[in-house]
Structure formats: C-alpha cells, structure tokens
Amino acid sequence: MQADRLVDTRKIMLVGYSVLLVLTAKWAFAADERLSLILYSGLLLPFFVLMRWPNAPVLLMASFTATLAGKAIYAATVNPLAGPDEIHYYEQVTTFEKLSQFMPYAVEQIQSGWMNISAYPVFGLMYMPFYKWLELDDPLAIILFNTVLLILIVNSTYKLNESRFAYELPDPDNSRQPFIIISVVGLMLSPSLMYMSSLFAKDITCVWLGLLGALLMVRKKWVLFIIVILYATGLRDYAIIYTLCFYFLYTLRVRTAICVMVGAAGLLFLQIGPLGIINAAMLSIFLFLSPNPINFGNWEPELLLRTLEAVFMGFVLMISVYQAIVYKETRKFYLIAAALIFTYACTLVLVGYVTITGRELDYGVGTIGDNMVRKKLPVLPLLYTIAAYALVWCRKIFILKHRKIQSLEAGQNRELKQLGAADGPLGGGNAPAWHNQLAGGKGAQGHAGTRTT
Secondary structure: OHHHHHHHHHHHHHHHHHHHHHHHHHHHHHHOHHHHHHHHHHOHHHHHHOOOOOOOHHHHHHHHHHHHHHHHHHHHHOOOOOOHHHHHHHHHHHHOOOHHHHHHHHHHHHHHOOOOOOHHHHHHHHHHHHHHHHOOOOHHHHHHHHHHHHHHHHHHHHHHHHHHOOOOOOOHHHHHHHHHHHHHHHHHOOHHHHHHOOOOOOHHHHHHHHHHHHHHHHOOOHHHHHHHHHHHHHHOOOHHHHHHHHHHHHOOOHHHHHHHHHHHHHHHHHHOOHHHHHHHHHHHHHOOOOOOOOOHHHHOOOOHHHHHHHHHHHHHHHHHHHHHHHOHHHHHHHHHHHHHHHHHHHHHHHHHHHHHHHOOOOOOOOOOOOOHHHHOHHHHHHHHHHHHHHHHHHHHHHHHHHHHHHHHHHHHHHHHHHHHHHOOOOOHHHOOHHHHHHHOOOHHHOOOOOOOO
16 A cells, blocks of 8 residues: 555656646746757656666666767757658748647648548647747757657556566566666667657657557557557557557467468568568568668768667577577567567568559569668567567576586585595596596596597
C-alpha cells in the first residue's frame, strides 16, 4: 500500500512538474529562444528523475548527461531542416500564424484524404501546439520536443522489459537487473536516436507511438490503443507492423510471430518473387549494420558515431547467432526476435518496391528502397533489447570459464599440498593426476605418454 502511494505521488509530481515547465516556458522563450532551449534541456533532469527507472542512479545520470551532450553536439553541427520532408514540416510553422488557423486545415486534409492521407498535417497535430503555445519560430526548438519523446521511448522500453520480459536469463536473480540497465543505457547513448531527434522529422514520434501502442495492448486498454494506432498509421502506413512486433515479443507469442512472418514472406513472394525474399534477408542484416561499416565514406566525422553503433550491432548479431547455436535456453528469444525482424524487413522491402516501381526505376538484388537507414528506427528498441540479452549471456560464458579455471587451480593446489606432505618424488605413483595429464598419460593407472619432438 505504501509503495502504491509512493508511485501515485511520483506520478502527481511528474505531471505537476510537466505543467509547470509548459506554463513557465511561454514567458522564458519569449525572452530568448536559443538561451531558453539550453536552459530547458537542463530542466529536463527533474522530469527524467521523477520517472521510474532501474536502481542505478549514477549510471543513469551519466547516461542522461551524455545524451544531452550528444544532443548539443548534433544541434551545433546538424541542420534540423536537412531534407525535403523536414522543410515541409517546418513550413507549417511559418505558414500558419496561430493554432486556430492550422487546426481547420488539418481536419479538412484528414477528412478529404483519409484513405491516402499525408503525414504533414497529421504530424502537425503533435508539434504545432508546442510551437504555437510557446510562440516559437526557430526550427531548433524541435530538438527539445524530440528530446522529451526520446526520454519517453527509453522509459517505455524499460517498462516493457521490466514487467513483461519473460525469456530465460542465465541467472535470473543476478542478471535481470544488468539486462534492464544495458537496454536503458544503450538507448540513451544511441547515436541514431540522438541524431534523428535533432531533425524536424516524424521518426522519433513513430518510435514512441509504436512502444506506447504495445504498452496499451499488453495492459488491455483497447480504446486508447485504437486511438494511438489510428494516429500512428496516419504517420506511417505500416505502424501496426512494428507495434505488433513489440506486442508479440512481450506476450511470448512465438507461434503467432512465426505465422505472421510466413504470411509476410508469402505476400512478398507473390508481389516480387524470390528477389523480394533475398532482399528481405539482406535487409534483416542491414538493420543491424547501418550505416554500412564497410563503406569508407561512412567513417567521416558526421557519420562516425552511427557507424560505430553499427559495428557494435554487428558484434551483437554474431554473438547472438553463436549463443542460439550453443545455448538452447536462448533459442526461444532469438527465434521470435529473428521472426519479428524478418517480418519488419519484408514490410520495408514491399514499401520500397512500391516506391521504386512507382518512380519507374529498376529493381534488383540489394535494391531496398527509399532512405531505409532512418526507417530502421522503429525497431531500434528491439535491437537494443537483443544486445542486452546477448551481453548478459556473454557474462555467463565468462563466469563459467572463470569458475572452471578457478576449480582447476584449486585442484592443482590441493594435489601439490598432498604431494608436499608425502614428500615423494614428482612422477610415478605419487604424481598428481593433473601432472600426468599434462605429460600426456592417463594418470596413475596408465602409461606416461610419449613426446612428439
């Protein structure tokens, strides 16, 4: 009961602090936009602290500080209006002076084109209230908006892993907490999330909505889920796919995930043929290895951190395959993870195929589609969950080897003490078993072995 009251108090304080930030921001941003952006980035610390996190305060504070530092670097070096989509989203800020002018336009666009709706007015429903309430004009202000969503992404992943992750861990009492911490810290330090949250784009919002939809599903809040998934679909047509991926993962629906994967692969085969399956398999790997570390152009300063992240994910992919082969306890998790990633890859290949053929371009092996590096973002929480799982099982491997070495050394020390007490010659009947084994023999009962030199 006391714990419930504590949780309720934390929620009340979190809501109250959020409202206070919004109310005071209007006057602060009116004085100096850029200075207020820096100030309010720091004021996100209490917002972060009031959320529920694993019990690792020093590590979490260090990760949060590193995230803000990374965001500051990207804010200074990256243009938030880097592409045509970003420019179109920002144009709505400059075109509509007031929110009351934008809302009728957005409603009209949604009503008239709901079968093929544009993401521009739909995404505007998220960021236009933020911009117009604070009376902002600077495109850099989107960084503060996206940073809040980034924190919500990490927290939603934490909630799912902490309450719903039921796959076998090597030592549940001692490895569950490291598993959760690795997944949280990994997402906090992800260069891909830092970079994409520095752009005036919808990608960070899509990731958060996918996780929120999965949380609502596992909690059986179906009315709220329908509202969220309808809005998420307005941003990305295939939002239901990655939302269901999270739902299948955390409800242990392995058979359902495999059936959906088979259905997606079958649809892809019917639409494209064997070439589609080949490209989906390639993309499943590319989701880990993007940007491509083999491409030397990806090691330039602006891509360095994201390329290092791809190298780390490549390492995770290799050890995951090894663990699935060696440890049967891990196979259930890796099986559903592989099925979900391949299903998502099939979806991206199909979307890319429609885009490429619509532009009357050639389609071949390795032709994946339009800007697939950023479209891996919705499954990035899944990739870091795989990374945390793989690293926790690596820890077991090292512990077992360490214990084996310790046991062997203890046995050697015991036999040496016994030998010293007997004060006998080294070799023959009094030689310790490990000495005869090193000599190539079979112990006291066998021959001493022969040298091969």
